[in-house]
Structures are given as structure tokens and as C-alpha cells.
Amino acid sequence: MAEDLVRVTELGLYCQAGDFYIDPWRSVNRALITHGHSDHARSGSAAYLANTNSKGILRLRLGDEAKIETVDYGVPIVIKDATVSFHPAGHILGSSQIRIEHKGQICVVSGDYKTQKDPSCQPIEPVACHTFITESTFGLPIYRFPSPEIIAAEVNEWWQANAKAGKISILYAYSLGKAQRLLMSVNPDIGPIYTHGAVEALNAVYRGCGVKLPPTTYAGDVRKEDIERNALVVAPPNAQDSLWSRKFGKTSEAFASGWMRVRGARRRRSLDRGFVMSDHADWQGLTETIAATGAERVLVTHGYTPPLVRYLTDLGIDAHALETAFKGEEGDDKSEAVALSEAAKADADSMPQSADDKHVDQNSGGES
Amino acid sequence: MKAFVELYQNIDRTTKTGEKSQALVNYFNQVSSSDASWAVFFLTGRKLRRLAPTALLKQLTIDLTGLPQWLFQECYDNVGDLAETMALLLPEVSEGSLDVDLTEFVESYLLVLRNLDDSATAAHLVDTWSKLSLDQKFIFNKLITGGFRVGVSQQMVTKALATVSGIDANVVAHRMMGNWEPSAQWYEQLIAQETADAMASTPYPFYLAYPIQEEVDTLGDIADFQIEWKWDGIRAQIIKRDGQVFIWSRGEELISERFPEIMTAASRLPNGTVLDGEILAWSEGDVLPFALLQQRIGRKTVGKKLLSEVPCIFMAYDIMELAGQDIRQNSMSDRREKLLSVLMPGQCDVAPSCRGTLSEHLRISGELQANTWEELAAIRLDSRKLKVEGLMLKRRDSVYGVGRKRGDWWKWKINPLSMDAVLVYAQRGHGRRASLYSDYTFAVWQEGKLVPIAKAYSGLTDEEMKSVDDYVRKNTLEKFGPVRTVKPGLVFEIAFEGIQNSPRHKSGIAVRFPRISRLRPDKPIEEADTLDQLRGMLEVYGK
């Protein structure tokens, strides 16, 4: 077995042939970024390379000083001894799988991906490879996501019913990606759409890339007495229970996340509705994508790692767990576990809020 | 079925009691009497038994999904609920959902299973699943595996029915207790305007005391109160009607067979008598530890050995029915007089002044004498020695009410710093306990939500710890490293030394040195304490 083209180091996932890191969690000389979510794009590196559509997002996240180069999907570039190209991952705008070729060996790092339709970004294109490094956020067969059309209809129905009852609809969704995807699925004829500042900033970036979002108004610009009762408000999950949401008076609150598939997670968020919508692949999406790459070796990270590894192994694939960024960054399992149990003690709702965006490794430790 | 699924969704989606109640009212207004009867049956936690073996359900799901056994188990461990796990895994159907009413659904899809052998059952299940939507599958699976608790309490159902029918909630509660078979006729009787219909076995709703949170002398004149020990056993009700005896627990369970000595004693009561009291393990004039009593609760039938090792008595508190008359509206002092006359009817040979008791297994909770609150406080200090929980203070002019109401009946526990809380997180212990989930986080209610309030890890016996460990493993909702989120289901009594404000905690309250006093398997989680009750304690003790 030849050595893998990438390996985990203290700084992050490293490719020796090209002397670069992918989504590093410490400062490095050259960072290739799969997408703009904060657990993938961290500031402090000397130079960044990402897909063209990620530029605005990275600029917002990494600051004006960051040195960001971009490349279009599918265009091969040579970095030292490696040939690298970016390919759509269907996760959010600009999200990429990174293909690395060196001496006839091909390795693809998936970043985060989904297979469902999403009008706010390009659909995933599975890339043939020898080694596939896959995420596994929803790596259990209980995660089977309904079609986006069904969820859109549910959201619209909920909004419509609230509007009729004079209740503001507050929809909590991660501000990068999920929010814009939802904005494109709702029916803007129902009422005005207000947004949280974090969402509105990213809306501007999306519009700048030519994504046709419906008109939205930054909620901060609306005076309390001018709030229309048939409005939809889109805000990031951490705005729940904050002073911010109180200005809307009578509301119905909902959360859009893949975790909402399971009743316990829905109930513990204590919201009025949970919509099952994720920017990650569900079980079927994961297994189908892995099969489509034809990879004989699969490294699993970022989620329900052990069951997916075992499942793939049973299929005859050379599958292994790849240590995740969280462990590398936060120390060993134990310190993470202690932090979590502190959270458990202090706050019932803090844990399930680790929704799509945070990727807490839910399956780590404890059982092995 | 459509309406019932909608009801489930409306209840399940919200945490607001008002919205749940409205959903119940809407449902009962909309469906047939027969459907309503089945809804009441399920919503109050009643179960259809012997429908299909769990192992068969699991195996069928595995076969239909083609998943390996271990992966099914992994999913189950994550979801924490078998019915839901199966619903989430089973193939989804495209052509939508089955549209039959609840009664037909129960009869044609559930009850029919009782008459089928395993292979016919399997075929029936596969066929049914192929017709159901996700939520329908969840409900169907829940009804098969028993237990359909969806976040409404019996009291909420009772109130909704009272609203729908316009009759008193007491009457509805009264009619809803006991054993019954759902039918249109039963439901019509349930909401019937004519209310003199109690069946022989129907118990009364229990009246519950409210914990004292202010200084006791704010209650007024001590002479207005009848004062008793607060016994620490199982609250129960004895009914003697038409020559039959029934013993009901507060959890609305018929527990007659478990206490044959009390049954025998109660058979001497006159017909048309209903008593409220506490079942205690009792030997030679003394209460036995609660743990021993639990052995008796745990068995459906009692062997000779256990019967002689853990003899039980009924400590009577009150009488609700005499000579077939509901006397709950009579005053406490009048009911007390009647209770004495029923239980001590004869003259005693030894001391003519003392009236003889009916049976040594039917005792009367004695009235304590104190002229001032200070005197009573001194008496209360004996509680621990006597293995009682403290004192009960009942207004002499109080009626026997329904549920827990502030004002007439008070409990003045010895350690007022104690709460009933629900287990929500569990973590592995250290050292000797490293293999067990032995460190727990407990929560209390606030507006329908459980708010974590304390962490504790001592106080259980090894045996109890094992049983909790087993519960944790079978009811894990989520895992975060060594921490598991546990499906709310276990209530613990937590004792603690102090209570203070703590802005750091979501609850706003921190308790000092919390420890587990005991498991409360007899308590439904809905009856765990509320954050408001703790705030009340904070007012008194937090300064």
C-alpha cells in the first residue's frame, strides 16, 4: 500500500507532494480551502487558494488582509509535485472537493457535500479517485432527508399559517448556505422577509456572485412599530433566546437542520417546528457518492465515523477513520468530553444546538 | 387516522400547554365518539398488549432495509426509541398515507394482530408499513410496542374533555380512572351530562398537598389544622363496593393482588366505602425502609416468604365515600370523624375508652397535638427518627379536592431542600464505577421544558445503579463523548444543602451538595418539580 497523498498533522490535513494544507486549523504557508464555513476556513495562514465563488465569503470571514487566490472548477493547477483541481461539492456557494494527483495516484478531499438539489450553488460532481476522504456528518441510515420540494412546501405552509394568525415566522438557519438556500425555496408572495445581520451580509455576497435571492430587508433597519405581522425572519441559530428575537412580539419559531429528522432533537430545541433540511449528504447521499468515486480506499471524518467505516469495510472497501480537526485542536477526547459535560450541566439546550455548522463529533469516545 | 396524526403533530411540535390543549379540544370536537375513546385510551398512556413481539418487529425492519444487525442497533442507540428508529429506517412510500379513521385503524391494523401467528403477523406488518407515511408509521409502531406518551398529561386530556363536554373536570377525571374498554358508548358515557354513574371500581382523583414555602406561621392559627405525619410509602385508595375490594395506586394502577393482607382487611369495610391512605411496609409498630416496600411493588403476585418478610399495612388518611355517598365536599373534621367510626367500630376489651380497630392492617394516621407552631416545629424534628418525611397540615374545614391545589393541604417536609427531578444526562463514573453510567444530570420543569438543575452521583445502591445504567443504555437519545442525553423517564428525589442564585446556570439557580435520596419509580416524570417551586425555595432559603 503506497503512502496516502495527504496525512493529518498538528496543523491540519497536509499534502507533502504539494506542500500545502487543506482546511488547516492552524496558521500555515499555503492553505487550500474547501469552503467558507468557520470549521474549514480559519484566518491566520499566509496564502489561501479556493474556488472562485468562495472569494467573497472568504473575504468576509478572513478579513481584508488575507491573501486569497481563486481558481475555477475543473481547472488543473500544478503546485510543486502535485496537480490540484477544485470540483463542485454541492454544499454551499463555492464549496469544493479538492482533487490531488501525484505520480498517478489520485486523492479527493470531499470537504462537506450534499447530493440534494440546491438552487444557491452548483450541484456535486463525483470525482473518480483512488482515495476518497469523506465527511460523515449524517452517517447513519436514520438520516434520510425528504426532497427539498416537500420541505419548501412545509415551510411555506407554516409561514402562511403564521401570517394568517398574525404571528411573525422566525426561521433559524445557519447564516452561510442554509439561509440562502431557504430564501430561494420560500414563496416571497406570502410576506416581507427580514434578515439577521449575519445573514444579510452573506446575502450580499451571494447576490454578488449572481445568485438570485428574493428581496430581503435587514431587520435592524425596521422599526419595531413598522414590523409587518406576515413577515418571515431568517436568523442564525444563536439568535434564539437572545434579546434580538424579542422585538418581534408574537412569533412562531422554526429550525431547519438535518438533525430535525429525529424527534428527540426536535423536542429539545423547544421550537414550534423543525424542518428537515441539511446541506450535508444523508446516508444514501454518502454511500452513493462514495460508490460513484470508485475509490478503493476511503478515509472517514467529520461525524458518525465508526459506523460508516464499519459499513464500508463490510463492503470490502479499505476504510479507516481520519482524525478530525476537533480532536487535533481541542486536545484529546477527554477534554472535549469534559467541556461537553460542563455544557450539559449548565445548559440543556447547548448541545443539540451544535447543529450542521459545528460538526461536533458526536460519536467520539465513550464506547470504544 | 389523519386527524389523529394531526393531533400528534400539533401536540408534539409545541411546548406550550395552551396550544396542546387547543389541539386536544379541536380533535375531540371533530372525531366520532369511537375515535375519541381510542384517543383518550392512548393519550392517557394505556396500552394494547400482545400485538406483536418486539424481536419480530426488529427482524422485519432489518430484513426490509437490508441493513446489518449492528447498524440497526447503532441507529437504535442513537435515536433511543425503538418505534421511532423503525419508522425512520423503513422504506418510505410514495403514494402517501392511509386514510381510515382511528377506530378502523385500531381494529383492522392493530387488534387483528392478536389472532395471527408469527408469519401472518409478519405479512400483516409489512403490508401495513407499506401503506403508512412516516408519522403514521411512528404512531403505528408506538402503539404496537406499547406506550404512546406524547407530552400531554392525563390532566390536560381531562381538562380538554371537560371543555368539550361542558361537564366538571372532576367528573371526567373520576370516569376516566380505572379499567375500561374504548368504545363509542364509553366515550358518550364519559362526557354524559348525567353524572351519577360511578362503576364499582372507579376511584376518586387524589387530592395532593402543596409544599410549604413560606414560614409555617403564615398559615394562620394552628388550631385550624389537622396535623399528621407525612408517611413515606405508596399513596393508595381502597374501594369497597358491591362486596368487592379494589386498591388503586396514585399512578392509577390497580394493585390489589400485590397486597393480599390489605385486601383481606378491607373486605371487612362496609359496602360503599372509599379510603385514601398510604401503603407502608410495617412490622411491630414501626415503618420498614421504603426499599423493602419497593420489593412488594415490584411483584405482581406475592409469595409467602415476601409476605412474611415485608408485611404491609394501609395507613388511612381520609374517607371520600361512606355508605355509597360521595362525601368529599364534607369538611375534613367531619370526614375524620367518619373515618374513625368506620375503622374503629367496636369496643376494645382492654381499655373501654379505646374503640377497637377493624384490622391491624388498616390503621389510622394519628392526629398530632401541638398548641403552637413552635411546638409543632419541635415535633417535626422527630420525623427522621420515625422514618416519616415530615408533617401534613390539613385545614379542618377543607374539602377533598382534585389534584394539587394551593391553600388547604400542606406538606411540611423535614428536609425542605429536596426536589423530585428527572434524569436528562448520564456520564460514566470513575474508578470502580468506570463501566457504569453513574454520574447524572437532573432537570426540573419549566413551561413544558426540562431545565438542568443539578449534577449528582452518589446515593444509589450498586443494584439501583445497575438498573439506571441499563435504562441509560436503552434510552440514549444522543451521545457526546462519554455523555449521553437520556430520554426523560426516571424521577429521582434529590436532597441538597443550600440553594442560591446563579446567573451562570440556565435555570438561574444553583443547589449546593446535591445527592440522590432515592429513585422514584412510582412517579411519572410529569410530576417532577418545577423551576417555580425551586424559586419558591430560593426565596425562603436562598438568603
Ligand SMILES: [Zn+2]
Ligand atoms: Zn460546511
Ligand SMILES: [Zn+2]
Ligand atoms: Zn464542515
